[in-house]
Amino acid sequence: MSWNSTVITVVGTVVSEITYKHGEDGKTNAFFRINSTERRYNTALGDWEDGETLWLGVSCWRKLADSVKTTLSKGDPVIVQGKLRIRHYEKDDVKRQAFSLDALHVGLDLGRVQSLGSAPLVEPRAAEDLAEEPVPF
Numbered sequence: 508m509s510w511n512s513t514v515i516t517v518v519g520t521v522v523s524e525i526t527y528k529h530g531e532d533g534k535t536n537a538f539f540r541i542n543s544t545e546r547r548y549n550t551a552l553g554d555w556e557d558g559e560t561l562w563l564g565v566s567c568w569r570k571l572a573d574s575v576k577t578t579l580s581k582g583d584p585v586i587v588q589g590k591l592r593i594r595h596y597e598k599d600d601v602k603r604q605a606f607s608l609d610a611l612h613v614g615l616d617l618g619r620v621q622s623l624g625s626a627p628l629v630e631p632r633a634a635e636d637l638a639e640e641p642v643p644f
Contacts, residue, residue: 513591517563517608518616519543521583527576537572540564541585564607565589575613584619588612 519541526538545558565587567575579585589608596603 514588514611515591515608516586516588517541517543517561518586519561519563519584521579521581521585522562524581525576525579527572534569535572535576537567537575538564539575539579539581541587561606563587564605565610565613566607567610567613571610571613575610578615579613584616586612586614586616 520543521539522542523540528536528538530536540562542560542562544560546555547558548554549556587608587610589610589612592607592609594605594607596605
């Protein structure tokens, strides 16, 4: 990683299908889009509300691309850390910017995942069942 790279961590949701390609040089690439919506407390309403939504393209290379291809799918909650890239372009005579991440790390956000496939990750258990288990050291 270069000293001038801007590395950020984004907590979001996969909002596109994963595209996977083999380059002529043998490198594999996986690409998907995520969004991340800010949550903030509105004191006037006394409740939480959605703020702005950030949309990002995510590129993964080599081993990470292979893992993303077999692990993630549209709708999954993720945590992505990577190098922020900004592309400037013009469309309909309007200057625009597109943001993307060259991913260094990608993982399922297990705090927000509901299930893998049709089976729940963890079966719900009664509090009294949990109290009887020994605490591992």
